[in-house]
Amino acid sequence: MAKQKLSPKAAAAKKARDLAFAKTFARKRKKAENQRKRRKAIKNGENIKNKDYDHKDKKFKSVKANRGNDGKGTKKEGKNK
Numbered sequence: 001m002a003k004q005k006l007s008p009k010a011a012a013a014k015k016a017r018d019l020a021f022a023k024t025f026a027r028k029r030k031k032a033e034n035q036r037k038r039r040k041a042i043k044n045g046e047n048i049k050n051k052d053y054d055h056k057d058k059k060f061k062s063v064k065a066n067r068g069n070d071g072k073g074t075k076k077e078g079k080n081k
Contacts, residue, residue, distance in 0.1 A: 030055055 006014060021027060034053045041048045041060065051060040057070075069077040 004011075004014075033055070037053045037060075038048060046060070048060050050063060052063050052066045053059070054061045054066050068074060
């Protein structure tokens with residue numbers, strides 16, 4: 001993925017937004033869960049290279065497959081379906 005071409009002011013604002021999102025309770029919980037799952041999978045001898053844990057399907061998927069609500073897009077994802 002190419003780096004976004006942002007002005008210094010916009011880049012600083014994006015950095016602050018991204019950091020605030022990364023520090024939310026839900027993100028911290030998902031990150032900790034992902035770390036536990038990855039450690040366990042490696043210990044069990046699974047090949048999880050280039051894979052991410054999908055919290056919805058509860059399994060490891062390729063990075064490509066773990067984006068955009070399984071190909072359905074993000075508009076229909078969440079509470080308002």
